[in-house]
Amino acid sequence: MYDTQVTERAVDSKKIKFQCRNVQVYYGSTHAIKDVNVDIEDKTVTAFIGPSGCGKSTFLRCLNRMNDTIDSCRVEGDINLDGKNIYDHDVDPVQLRAKVGMVFQKPNPFPKSIYDNVAYGPKIHGMARNKAELDEIVEKSLRRAALWDEVKDRLDTPGTGLSGGQQQRLCIARAVATAPEVLLMDEPCSALDPIATAQVEELIDELKQRYSVVIVTHSMQQAARVSQRTAFFHLGDLVEFDDTDTIFTNPHDPRTESYISGRIG
């Protein structure tokens, strides 16, 4: 109930969705994320950039507790979603992941029909009372992922039979279908060709009308094109976090400047 009130109030003002304070992540004895403080706003695209291995994906996976599936991983500090620490004991990671959806680097549709792929989340969370409602959710999600027109006549064919770009949009539709509040995207375009990338980017721009989107990307052009806020990670440190325009035109930290101008990374 608390959550729904928050989303209703958040319609007109940019609200802080995720508030992260002093986040530390360890893999065994490796200190992968060092003291990161980030505020992620609602209805905004936030980009995480940085060289490979800098911890941006790790940090992204902390936001929906996907790191819980890795035994050696340990998270410290506060990550608050709408003021509630998601690592508190009374938070169910399964519920959290329905609220904080995720799209992965490589398109990973289930080996099921297109329909079943999208209906998977709504079904397990009991979001539809009957088949008609489920059909509606599936159609709405596919439309939102700009895939409906391409697949509406073959919803019962396997999702794995689609092209790479279509598969990734199917995965986005699948994530959108559970009505998340935040959408995490881990390099969603790295396995796609430029045309499919453009489609996905266009989609991200539309998604930000409703959701808070966090995207990890290796492409600085992509970060500049789609995001409003950008965080630059380097060796587990959050070096700089600011408006995207500021980061790309007037960075404060010399490391940021070196990275965006191609000298490190």
Next chain:
Amino acid sequence: MSVALLFGLVIVLACVGYLIGRYRAIASVGGDMRGLHSLPSFYGWHVFLFTTVPSLLFLALWLLAQPLVLERSLSEFFPSDRFDSPTERTLLLADVRRVAEGLDKAVDQGILTESRAVSLRTEFGSVRDRLAEAGVALGSDVTPEVLRAAQDYRKRSAAGAVIRTALTLLIAGAGFAFSIYATGPALRARSRVETVILVLLALASTVAILTTVGIVLSMLSESLRFFSMYPWQDFFFGLTWSPNFRGNSELGLLPLLWGTLYISLVAMIVAVPLGLFTAIYLAEYAGPRTRSVVKPMIEVIAGIPTVVFGLFALVTVGPFLRDAFAEPLGLGSSASSVMTAGIVIGILNIPFVSSLSDDIINAVPQAMRDGSYGLGATKSETVRQVLLPAALPGIVGAILLAGSRAIGETMIVTMGAGAAARLDLNPFEAMTTITVKIVSQLTGDTEFDSPETLVAFALGMTLFVITLGLNILALAIVRRYREQYE
């Protein structure tokens, strides 16, 4: 020359060939290996394979064909219309071969000279005694006719051995000479070796197929003999199984088939859920340390001989089931029962289901799990809706393997379910299976010419058809429900 010596000779020649081929290849480019098409060892292997493969293939074919040819020439001595039954003739031919072997041995041991062995006649004393000296015992004294046939047999097989040796060496030598002659910088030895390897691998796969065909054919011919003596309607639809070696047997398949299917069903009801749950636990829930202990421990079960399981069924499971269930429930007082055998076979099959399924579930890409967890699915939802469908073909294969083992299991049934052929629904009643009856019909002093023994082949054939049918069914299921990932 003995076959082993011949084989050794060809291998030695091939090894020499390897060295020469390698040396010639290096010499042909003046020691600069970059000028060769292939690495020097490939030229060596080229010679080696050309020397061994054709000659040894020829040798193998000859060894297969020679007994058949000799058999035919022997038949000329003994026309088949002279005998009352084919068995009598087979026995006589076996006698001839024994005498021929005996003569060979006698010559080897110096009891007879080669010329005496050839000219030996029954008129000048007992051949049987002479051969007994050489350690070959004969059932009856040798008739002049058998002796003559045996001497002829010896002559022919000796001639065969000479021709065999000569031709094998000739072929090996030709391959050797040809491949050494061909060795040079331009020879694509690497590609040729690759081709030979391809052919060898393909041949290896045909052996299994040909064996299966051979098994089916031999079973089929004996089964047809059975059906010429016993009406097939009575076999397939008969409700009674009571073989009687004095004749007048009732050989109805249905009680045995029912026992087989009933026991296998119980076994699968035990093995499939337990095995599958074990696999899911090991693959998805257990930590690496638990897994490294539990998995090998479960696999130990697969290594226990079935006869030991039979003992377990006989002394532990059977009496327990009888005391705890059968007698209180009024379902009989037999320790041997369908339940006993079924449960023990089921336990035996757990590792087959669990180990294979575990590997298959593990092989499902991590991306599938991530995708499911990322949507807020729990572990069991992920297993049920994503992992199991993706792993289905392999799991069905594992279950099928377990099913075939359950159907083919003999020892545990003998000890756990008894040997009484019965059509009954009561799972605490003793029953028996097709395999047990195959064994009991063929053991003991029996001849292969009565329906009571030949029925074993018809039973075997039926079993084969059942398992084949199960395989086809499983393939169809897999094709229908498969969810294929990348």
